[in-house]
Amino acid sequence: MTESSLAQAGTISPLAVVQTSTIGDNVTIGEFAIVRAGASIGSNVVIHPHAVIAEGVVLGDNVEVFPGAFIGREPKGAGATARQPVFERAVRIGANTSVGPHAVIYYDVEIGESTLIGDGASIREQCRIGERCIISRYVTINYNTTIGARTKIMDLTHITGNCVIGADVFVSILVGSTNDNAIGQHGYSDEHVVGPTVRDGAMIGAGAMLLPAVVVGERSIVGAGSVVTKSIEDDTLVMGTPARPVRRLERAP
Amino acid sequence: MTESSLAQAGTISPLAVVQTSTIGDNVTIGEFAIVRAGASIGSNVVIHPHAVIAEGVVLGDNVEVFPGAFIGREPKGAGATARQPVFERAVRIGANTSVGPHAVIYYDVEIGESTLIGDGASIREQCRIGERCIISRYVTINYNTTIGARTKIMDLTHITGNCVIGADVFVSILVGSTNDNAIGQHGYSDEHVVGPTVRDGAMIGAGAMLLPAVVVGERSIVGAGSVVTKSIEDDTLVMGTPARPVRRLERAP
Amino acid sequence: MTESSLAQAGTISPLAVVQTSTIGDNVTIGEFAIVRAGASIGSNVVIHPHAVIAEGVVLGDNVEVFPGAFIGREPKGAGATARQPVFERAVRIGANTSVGPHAVIYYDVEIGESTLIGDGASIREQCRIGERCIISRYVTINYNTTIGARTKIMDLTHITGNCVIGADVFVSILVGSTNDNAIGQHGYSDEHVVGPTVRDGAMIGAGAMLLPAVVVGERSIVGAGSVVTKSIEDDTLVMGTPARPVRRLERAP
Numbered sequence: 001m002t003e004s005s006l007a008q009a010g011t012i013s014p015l016a017v018v019q020t021s022t023i024g025d026n027v028t029i030g031e032f033a034i035v036r037a038g039a040s041i042g043s044n045v046v047i048h049p050h051a052v053i054a055e056g057v058v059l060g061d062n063v064e065v066f067p068g069a070f071i072g073r074e075p076k077g078a079g080a081t082a083r084q085p086v087f088e089r090a091v092r093i094g095a096n097t098s099v100g101p102h103a104v105i106y107y108d109v110e111i112g113e114s115t116l117i118g119d120g121a122s123i124r125e126q127c128r129i130g131e132r133c134i135i136s137r138y139v140t141i142n143y144n145t146t147i148g149a150r151t152k153i154m155d156l157t158h159i160t161g162n163c164v165i166g167a168d169v170f171v172s173i174l175v176g177s178t179n180d181n182a183i184g185q186h187g188y189s190d191e192h193v194v195g196p197t198v199r200d201g202a203m204i205g206a207g208a209m210l211l212p213a214v215v216v217g218e219r220s221i222v223g224a225g226s227v228v229t230k231s232i233e234d235d236t237l238v239m240g241t242p243a244r245p246v247r248r249l250e251r252a253p
Numbered sequence: 254m255t256e257s258s259l260a261q262a263g264t265i266s267p268l269a270v271v272q273t274s275t276i277g278d279n280v281t282i283g284e285f286a287i288v289r290a291g292a293s294i295g296s297n298v299v300i301h302p303h304a305v306i307a308e309g310v311v312l313g314d315n316v317e318v319f320p321g322a323f324i325g326r327e328p329k330g331a332g333a334t335a336r337q338p339v340f341e342r343a344v345r346i347g348a349n350t351s352v353g354p355h356a357v358i359y360y361d362v363e364i365g366e367s368t369l370i371g372d373g374a375s376i377r378e379q380c381r382i383g384e385r386c387i388i389s390r391y392v393t394i395n396y397n398t399t400i401g402a403r404t405k406i407m408d409l410t411h412i413t414g415n416c417v418i419g420a421d422v423f424v425s426i427l428v429g430s431t432n433d434n435a436i437g438q439h440g441y442s443d444e445h446v447v448g449p450t451v452r453d454g455a456m457i458g459a460g461a462m463l464l465p466a467v468v469v470g471e472r473s474i475v476g477a478g479s480v481v482t483k484s485i486e487d488d489t490l491v492m493g494t495p496a497r498p499v500r501r502l503e504r505a506p
Numbered sequence: 507m508t509e510s511s512l513a514q515a516g517t518i519s520p521l522a523v524v525q526t527s528t529i530g531d532n533v534t535i536g537e538f539a540i541v542r543a544g545a546s547i548g549s550n551v552v553i554h555p556h557a558v559i560a561e562g563v564v565l566g567d568n569v570e571v572f573p574g575a576f577i578g579r580e581p582k583g584a585g586a587t588a589r590q591p592v593f594e595r596a597v598r599i600g601a602n603t604s605v606g607p608h609a610v611i612y613y614d615v616e617i618g619e620s621t622l623i624g625d626g627a628s629i630r631e632q633c634r635i636g637e638r639c640i641i642s643r644y645v646t647i648n649y650n651t652t653i654g655a656r657t658k659i660m661d662l663t664h665i666t667g668n669c670v671i672g673a674d675v676f677v678s679i680l681v682g683s684t685n686d687n688a689i690g691q692h693g694y695s696d697e698h699v700v701g702p703t704v705r706d707g708a709m710i711g712a713g714a715m716l717l718p719a720v721v722v723g724e725r726s727i728v729g730a731g732s733v734v735t736k737s738i739e740d741d742t743l744v745m746g747t748p749a750r751p752v753r754r755l756e757r758a759p
Binding site: 270285287303305321323326329355357373375391393409411413427429430431460462464478480494 | 521536537538554555556570572573574604606607608622625626642643644660661662678679680711712713729730731746747
Binding site: 015030031032048049050064066067068098100101102116119120136137138154155156172173174206207223224225240241 | 523538540556558574576579582608610626628644646662664666680682683684713715717731733747
């Protein structure tokens, strides 16, 4: 193809499909990217090739969307799912946030400013994610979950539905969380399907599992590989399977 | 690009590459999707942008294929793999099934009706998956594995090769399974490379590991974080590392 | 679209964007793939549809790049990351190596010959991977990590930054490794952020976690589900949480 097909900074490739007219200044859109009518694109946004931006998606200034990312996925509630999805057809991505290659952001998600969404991270409907967070590679986040500012969730971790994670939390790699002791046998209801609450400043070690409805207290630490079956007070180090308190943690002065 | 490039319901985008003529009524194919000659597409199928449907793939009526999904991947047996892949150049996806964004379905796979394949799930050759299943996000399934009807396998779980999973099974998140105690040191043979068998109605908790050739009995439950080194009888709750029986489970009346 | 849009062996699709002129003989480039100016493509290379090959990427002879793979990703160091990325704008992929669908290879990565990179594997900057390795599906490898020849890393495993993995190592599925006991609280420095060292011939069982700076000795084996908190001598089997020596292993004659 010709030189005119280059996706250069500040240019919209003629090989992109751009159906919206709500586009800021100095926007770059790569080849074979798709921006649907009804999307809103801020200034200095970079949309790499093969990304798909659906109707109702709002990208703040300086947002970068890497190749193959898909923002504005409709949740699919087929016969096989217990919970029927509820959602608005909107996504809001804050300024300076970046969305990694092949990441999937469902409808009805809000992400704050200056957050990094890693390669292939998948965030379902009704989630709210704060500013200056890191949601790392292949992290999957389920429906109706809130994550506070400056929280970091490392690679290959799963955050369950109906979960609340505070600010300044660190969740290491390969951490799991669950929300249903009945494992789906009783169908879906908001009352008995409750994910963990992880309070501000807590740290969850690599490979730990958090069982339904447990609370991890402020600044508490869960050791690597622990299985947390009961709630943990503030400023407490726990370890083991099931996790038991090891000692109180002193707060930094 | 022009209005004619819209991927509207029931229309085939002029920006798609459609090489087959076996296409049902009311099919939608998005921009930059590829449907090879020799693929067969049922009625009311929706193929999102950037999906690739290879030769020999059969999509039933009402199937939905999300952006970037790749159906009909050839397994690649380079020098580095012990087992040389065996496969037919065919994939059959049942009616009403959906295939998530960036999912990869290898050749020689059959998937039943009304099943959900999650974002980025990857299913290798010689697998058979039942109807009304959920194979969730980033689940990877190895070669020659069978999964029964209505079974749910949650995010980031790995199902090994030469494995048999029954019907109505629930496998939680981040569960692992393995099939080779010699860890590849003796090369590949069907006799000593045997994955677990998980019988109908069993439940495997979050983060559990199932070692080669173990059998999990009908309706038995494996606690979160357990390492299963020995077979488990029917209707038994096991926990721990290594997993030991905790109690018998009463069957629902 | 017309017959001319077929991506046949040895042909470059007119629907691809090919901006480099450094291309060997008998190269196949699929529809909607992008090969930037300044990339170098060996003979008999196959680049599937929707792949992106950035400037400065060198693909050896017979390399195969599957759909949606992205080679030459720039690391993104936003406000949220402690460590500012350091990298050269180059990637070198050895002859006969294949890169799976949706895999992401960052800049400043070298991969040896005849290695398999699995579906969605993500390899960050400053990594060096040997020949005849398998880096399997959704494995994520962090910055500045070295992996020796013939080493196999199975699905959904995370290899941390500043990590050294020897030759002929086997790392099973869902294995985690970490590099920072302070969990990011002290900011980034090379001195206190140190990943594990896994020496030649070692084997790490499914779901094991390796904590910062531990050394796994030559030919040692870590049992499934273990949490390794201390270094392990050569030829030693360890198990448990925390992992303790179980017995010495005899070396093969």
